[in-house]
Amino acid sequence: EAQVTQNPRYLITVTGKKLTVTCSQNMNHEYMSWYRQDPGLGLRQIYYSMNVEVTDKGDVPEGYKVSRKEKRNFPLILESPSPNQTSLYFCASSSVNQPQHFGDGTRLSIL
Amino acid sequence: LAKTTQPISMDSYEGQEVNITCSHNNIATNDYITWYQQFPSQGPRFIIQGYKTKVTNEVASLFIPADRKSSTLSLPRVSLSDTAVYYCLVGVTAAGNKLTFGGGTRVLVKP
Numbered sequence: 001e002a003q004v005t006q007n008p009r010y011l012i013t014v015t016g017k018k019l020t021v022t023c024s025q026n027m028n029h030e031y032m033s034w035y036r037q038d039p040g041l042g043l044r045q046i047y048y049s050m051n052v053e054v055t056d057k058g059d060v061p062e063g064y065k066v067s068r069k070e071k072r073n074f075p076l077i078l079e080s081p082s083p084n085q086t087s088l089y090f091c092a093s094s095s096v097n098q099p100q101h102f103g104d105g106t107r108l109s110i111l
Numbered sequence: 112l113a114k115t116t117q118p119i120s121m122d123s124y125e126g127q128e129v130n131i132t133c134s135h136n137n138i139a140t141n142d143y144i145t146w147y148q149q150f151p152s153q154g155p156r157f158i159i160q161g162y163k164t165k166v167t168n169e170v171a172s173l174f175i176p177a178d179r180k181s182s183t184l185s186l187p188r189v190s191l192s193d194t195a196v197y198y199c200l201v202g203v204t205a206a207g208n209k210l211t212f213g214g215g216t217r218v219l220v221k222p
Contacts, residue, residue: 004154031208033210035212042198042212042213042214042215043155043198043212044211044212045209045210045211045212048208048209048210050208056209058209058210059209059211088152090154090155092154097143097203099145099147099157099160100155100157101157102154102155102156103154104153104154105152105153105154107152
């Protein structure tokens with residue numbers, strides 16, 4: 001089954017404790033992207049990637065890192081999480097010029 | 112990505128047709144129009160995409176006038192399960208591009 005898989009789905013952690021949210025897709029898509037969604041603010045893009053080793057900043061990249069060492073994986077790294085990064089996160093992937101497939105989301109709570 | 116304007120919310124009743132219009136005055140020649148549906152705490156799901164005239168699939172229809180400065184998503188005979196937020200995106204909307212989702216249209220289907 002074609003899918004975008006995010007892990008974990010839920011996480012409660014504390015300020016400053018590094019965490020990684022993994023994203024994996026099994027559709028051989030070139031493109032991948034991370035979004036966060038907050039009440040009243042809609043979906044905001046954090047980072048996106050056009051291919052392996054090619055990443056770029058979206059609208060809200062501060063406090064986040066990404067890497068794209070393999071085509072199928074696009075982890076989101078919070079080196080020193082803060083409470084303002086409490087949010088619902090989505091990973092997405094697509095082929096060139098095709099609509100995006102989204103994961104089921106990761107709900108992060110940072111205390 | 113072209114700026115889009117769509118209504119914040121719409122109410123409807125089961126069995127009715129729902130039409131959501133999106134304005135995109137500065138659409139570029141190569142831009143496509145893409146609609147997504149999002150249920151609470153789930154990732155957006157692709158509904159339909161078009162370039163001009165009319166596109167229809169098993170879920171919805173998309174009407175695009177000749178000047179392409181607006182588009183209308185039509186959901187025939189809605190049910191309670193169509194209650195969701197609907198987003199209109201205009202441009203190259205693959206995951207490997209810088210993208211901005213607007214606020215979307217919250218559709219509430221009543222019994």
